[in-house]
Amino acid sequence: MTATEETAQQRPIGYGRLKRKEDPRFIRGEGNYVDDITLPNMLHGAILRSPVAHARIVSIDTSRAVAHPKVVAVITGADLEPLNLAWMPTLSHDTQAVLATDKVRFQGQEVAFVVAEDRYAARDALELIDVEYDILDAVVDPHHALDPDAPVIRDDLEGKTDNHIFDWESGDAAECDRVFAEADVVVKQTMLYPRVHPAPLETCGAIADYDQVTGKLTLYETTQAPHAHRTLYALVAGIPEHKIRVISPDIGGGFGGKVGIYPGYVCAVVGSIVSGRPVKWVEDRSENLVATAFARDYHMTGEIAATSDGTILAVRTDVLADHGAANGTAQPTKYPAGFFHVFTGSYDLQAAHCKVTGVYTNKAPGGVAYACSFRVTEAVYLVERLVDLMAAELEMDPAELRMRNLIQPDQFPYVTKTGWEYDSGDYPTTLRKALDVAGYEELRREQAERRGRGELMGIGVGFFTEAVGAGPRRHMDILGLGMADGAEVRVHPTGKAVVRLSVQTQGQGHETTFAQIVAEELGIPPEDIDVVHGDTDQTPFGLGTYGSRSTPVSGAAVALTARKVRDKARKIAAAMLEVSADDLEWEKGRFFVKGDPETGAAIAEIAMAAHGTIELPEGVEGALDAETTYNPPNLTYPFGAYVCVVDIDPRTGVTKVRRFVAVDDCGTRINPMIIEGQVHGGLADGVGMALMEIIDFDDAGNCLGSSFMDYLLPTALDVPDWETDFTVTPSPHHPIGAKGVGESATVGSPPVIMNAVVDALSPYGVRHIEMPATPSRVWEAINAAQMGG
Amino acid sequence: MDVTMTVNGTQYQRDVEPRMLLVHFLRDVLGLTGTHWGCDTSNCGTCVVLIDGEPVKSCTTLAVMTSGHEVRTVEGLSTNGELDPVQQGFMEEHGLQCGFCTPGMLMTARALLDENPDPTTDEIREAISGQLCRCTGYAMIVRSVRWAAEHAGDDATTAQEVGS
Numbered sequence: 001m002t003a004t005e006e007t008a009q010q011r012p013i014g015y016g017r018l019k020r021k022e023d024p025r026f027i028r029g030e031g032n033y034v035d036d037i038t039l040p041n042m043l044h045g046a047i048l049r050s051p052v053a054h055a056r057i058v059s060i061d062t063s064r065a066v067a068h069p070k071v072v073a074v075i076t077g078a079d080l081e082p083l084n085l086a087w088m089p090t091l092s093h094d095t096q097a098v099l100a101t102d103k104v105r106f107q108g109q110e111v112a113f114v115v116a117e118d119r120y121a122a123r124d125a126l127e128l129i130d131v132e133y134d135i136l137d138a139v140v141d142p143h144h145a146l147d148p149d150a151p152v153i154r155d156d157l158e159g160k161t162d163n164h165i166f167d168w169e170s171g172d173a174a175e176c177d178r179v180f181a182e183a184d185v186v187v188k189q190t191m192l193y194p195r196v197h198p199a200p201l202e203t204c205g206a207i208a209d210y211d212q213v214t215g216k217l218t219l220y221e222t223t224q225a226p227h228a229h230r231t232l233y234a235l236v237a238g239i240p241e242h243k244i245r246v247i248s249p250d251i252g253g254g255f256g257g258k259v260g261i262y263p264g265y266v267c268a269v270v271g272s273i274v275s276g277r278p279v280k281w282v283e284d285r286s287e288n289l290v291a292t293a294f295a296r297d298y299h300m301t302g303e304i305a306a307t308s309d310g311t312i313l314a315v316r317t318d319v320l321a322d323h324g325a326a327n328g329t330a331q332p333t334k335y336p337a338g339f340f341h342v343f344t345g346s347y348d349l350q351a352a353h354c355k356v357t358g359v360y361t362n363k364a365p366g367g368v369a370y371a372c373s374f375r376v377t378e379a380v381y382l383v384e385r386l387v388d389l390m391a392a393e394l395e396m397d398p399a400e401l402r403m404r405n406l407i408q409p410d411q412f413p414y415v416t417k418t419g420w421e422y423d424s425g426d427y428p429t430t431l432r433k434a435l436d437v438a439g440y441e442e443l444r445r446e447q448a449e450r451r452g453r454g455e456l457m458g459i460g461v462g463f464f465t466e467a468v469g470a471g472p473r474r475h476m477d478i479l480g481l482g483m484a485d486g487a488e489v490r491v492h493p494t495g496k497a498v499v500r501l502s503v504q505t506q507g508q509g510h511e512t513t514f515a516q517i518v519a520e521e522l523g524i525p526p527e528d529i530d531v532v533h534g535d536t537d538q539t540p541f542g543l544g545t546y547g548s549r550s551t552p553v554s555g556a557a558v559a560l561t562a563r564k565v566r567d568k569a570r571k572i573a574a575a576m577l578e579v580s581a582d583d584l585e586w587e588k589g590r591f592f593v594k595g596d597p598e599t600g601a602a603i604a605e606i607a608m609a610a611h612g613t614i615e616l617p618e619g620v621e622g623a624l625d626a627e628t629t630y631n632p633p634n635l636t637y638p639f640g641a642y643v644c645v646v647d648i649d650p651r652t653g654v655t656k657v658r659r660f661v662a663v664d665d666c667g668t669r670i671n672p673m674i675i676e677g678q679v680h681g682g683l684a685d686g687v688g689m690a691l692m693e694i695i696d697f698d699d700a701g702n703c704l705g706s707s708f709m710d711y712l713l714p715t716a717l718d719v720p721d722w723e724t725d726f727t728v729t730p731s732p733h734h735p736i737g738a739k740g741v742g743e744s745a746t747v748g749s750p751p752v753i754m755n756a757v758v759d760a761l762s763p764y765g766v767r768h769i770e771m772p773a774t775p776s777r778v779w780e781a782i783n784a785a786q787m788g789g
Numbered sequence: 790m791d792v793t794m795t796v797n798g799t800q801y802q803r804d805v806e807p808r809m810l811l812v813h814f815l816r817d818v819l820g821l822t823g824t825h826w827g828c829d830t831s832n833c834g835t836c837v838v839l840i841d842g843e844p845v846k847s848c849t850t851l852a853v854m855t856s857g858h859e860v861r862t863v864e865g866l867s868t869n870g871e872l873d874p875v876q877q878g879f880m881e882e883h884g885l886q887c888g889f890c891t892p893g894m895l896m897t898a899r900a901l902l903d904e905n906p907d908p909t910t911d912e913i914r915e916a917i918s919g920q921l922c923r924c925t926g927y928a929m930i931v932r933s934v935r936w937a938a939e940h941a942g943d944d945a946t947t948a949q950e951v952g953s
Contacts, residue, residue: 019880020880023879023885023888024880025888026885026888027863027872027880027888027891028823028863028864028866028867029821029862029863029866030823033825035816035822035826036816036822120806120808120809200887200923201827201833201835201887201923202825202827202887202889203827250887250888252825252887252889253886253887253889253923253924255923284829285827285829285833506887507885507889509886674883676883677924677929679926680927680928681886681923681926683926684925684927707828707829708830708832708833709830713921713923715917715918715919715920715927716913716914716915716917716918716931717915717918719928721928722926
């Protein structure tokens with residue numbers, strides 16, 4: 001390899017492994033997260049939270065706190081009511097209290113906000129607020145939320161007499177019943193995808209800086225969706241939208257937990273307006289785990305039907321969804337259960353039906369978070385466990401049962417029984433590759449040997465189809481805002497470029513990936529392209545980063561914008577070279593005259609000409625720039641096949657993930673290093689959710705997962721050295737064929753680990769075990785089987 | 790209460806509340822925001838700094854306890870513009886995504902390599918097991934530390950020189 005080739009490979013003008021442009025600041029400790037920002041004269045806020053899950057507020061006495069020498073203001077719900085800010089809309093057309101006025105409805109709910117000179121004083125003053133509560137019975141178990149005698153949690157909603165939020169269904173129930181009735185084999189299983197929390201290492205926070213002279217609010221926030229937040233603040237608080245600037249600086253992980261608006265943000269704004277000074281509020285870890293968006297909490301009853309020779313015919317499910325004290329899920333309005341109805345998975349079925357009932361309980365609101373792709377996570381878990389249960393019933397190998405029922409390449413675009421149109425896929429090739437990389441046959445032989453020695457080795461197999469890149473605006477919106485995203489590309493006179501995005505990275509490497517897309521389209525080296533994001537005053541409107549939508553939506557916007565720039569460059573080059581635009585040919589970074597490759601103009605020369613004095617062709621304005629708002633025609637459907645090997649110690653119930661093979665297909669690959677990193681992170685999430693993580697509650701509604709002492713996350717010792725590979729099936733409708741990969745592994749891995757755990761325990765007759773498969777749960781399953789016999 | 794400590798080679802003397810945590814002292818008093826605050830319970834390790842060369846969680850250390858000691862933070866890893874090999878390793882091997890856990894990981898990695906210049910991957914996993922990363926799944930952090938071990942001699946700046 002020559003030095004030039006080596007350089008080109010290390011710094012590709014286009015796609016390829018490229019070191020990240022954002023890393024130099026992070027490895028020096030020079031990142032700029034919300035809590036790193038200090039504004040002149042800044043105050044600090046702290047929130048008093050409810051110690052109980054359900055209670056009527058009898059009185060709030062703030063006088064002692066107000067008297068604290070370092071306290072500037074104490075704000076309660078009563079102060080917010082005249083401003084019409086005591087309640088705010090959630091992202092699912094419900095309401096949530098900013099500061100409680102009538103009742104508290106979950107432990108950790110926001111009751112009062114103290115603004116003080118420093119963060120220690122603000123915390124001290126919380127101790128000086130006296131709140132008298134009249135404690136009410138709490139609704140903790142969602143299965144009893146609809147009991148006739150259940151306390152009504154949302155009695156603030158006019159006419160509300162129960163805890164019911166919605167019923168929603170998809171698929172053909174009658175046809176599904178018919179197929180089930182005629183099937184040879186039916187398997188039914190209840191399963192809980194427990195409440196978990198995305199727990200990004202950076203908690204949520206904000207700094208509000210309201211300028212009383214100009215009336216402009218600058219709000220630094222830990223948000224994945226700065227533009228959507230700005231619009232909502234304008235609608236809710238009545239501040240004109242052009243007077244609000246939301247800045248989302250470096251974000252220390254989001255995973256969906258930083259999509260919504262939290263009361264603390266609103267309190268910081270009110271605090272700044274009241275005090276006339278900037279106010280910083282940053283929650284601590286317990287506040288983060290107790291009060292910000294949880295994920296999952298889907299109580300599912302699933303059924304699968306098949307012929308006796310292993311043709312899967314249909315799936316159906318009835319789901320009870322625990323939404324907590326407000327329906328606060330961030331998801332398209334049309335889909336109250338998110339994209340859960342993609343639960344038919346990767347299989348060619350005759351029928352499917354799902355029904356989801358959402359209920360209120362006395363728990364924190366949330367619901368769509370933790371890299372779940374709008375509840376595709378729950379859907380994939382359900383169908384992949386059901387397929388394994390059917391394999392066990394039929395005494396078939398689970399890999400073989402999957403291979404036999406996968407949608408075939410010639411069936412794409414494939415319309416599922418619940419209405420999704422999968423764009424592209426070659427599922428059998430991907431599954432075969434995963435089995436080959438894992439050495440599946442050899443693993444089964446090893447398992448048989450180990451079982452002979454009484455050892456518990458489990459092999460899990462799974463396949464997933466994701467639905468990401470929301471979405472076509474006619475179908476998908478959040479609070480009426482269509483899910484389109486903008487991009488702007490400007491080439492400066494000297495040929496350097498800036499690209500402006502509406503989406504917001506939380507670690508996904510947008511500054512690198514989006515520079516690479518422009519580099520590929522315009523032939524400008526990525527290091528010469530600046531990516532601007534996270535500032536509503538500097539970027540075009542769009543709905544932000546979640547649901548793996550940045551590459552499918554904004555990636556498309558950027559590619560199309562760069563192509564518009566190229567089209568303009570062609571016209572300018574034609575004027576420069578005094579030929580017809582049709583006579584020009586493009587090679588990366590340069591137009592040249594057909595048949596005369598020596599005569600041409602490089603993009604930098606064209607950029608200078610675009611800003612110079614030459615006569616431009618008719619209809620071409622000066623400068624070299626373009627913009628796009630991209631409305632995706634369909635979602636993209638990444639997919640993958642995973643194999644997991646676990647070893648369980650029968651004496652302790654400890655599960656060790658020995659190997660994990662992930663073969664992902666996210667269409668066209670932009671930066672393989674970043675893709676691999678995204679997959680690795682999701683796989684670790686999977687180990688956490690399958691084996692460790694749960695936010696549980698006691699009967700009184702006390703949160704039992706309120707610190708990292710109780711809410712266990714995987715460390716380096718809990719995960720193996722991941723084995724990743726890939727196939728490439730481009731999306732036919734995406735300008736560069738990319739599908740998005742940020743959540744694939746989080747979606748795909750939990751059922752595979754659970755399939756491996758159940759496979760390991762199958763000698764005991766175990767067919768299902770609930771997540772998380774903690775040592776005690778596994779040990780109990782083994783013990784129960786042995787006791788029973 | 791008077792506290793005097795050396796941070797990244799510079800001596801600081803400040804009057805602080807006895808209860809002030811070292812992480813807040815570094816961030817809010819000295820303005821060294823590279824050290825992060827993540828959990829309060831010593832579980833996540835975003836706040837790890839070196840005190841006299843030993844990795845310590847600064848969210849559960851009082852600033853006054855550090856009086857008279859030498860503290861090294863991520864800001865003190867590179868010298869004269871030369872990156873420490875662990876910093877380079879994290880860039881080369883994609884050992885970071887959101888960057889929030891990175892300063893703590895870097896400091897632990899530095900302490901590990903100071904004590905054991907050629908650690909196995911198991912030893913690296915053990916060393917960073919008191920810290921959490923929510924983005925990388927750890928494998929690339931392990932590779933990053935191995936990269937640093939393998940390139941320790943490449944740099945004009947060695948670990949010992951930086952530490953002195």
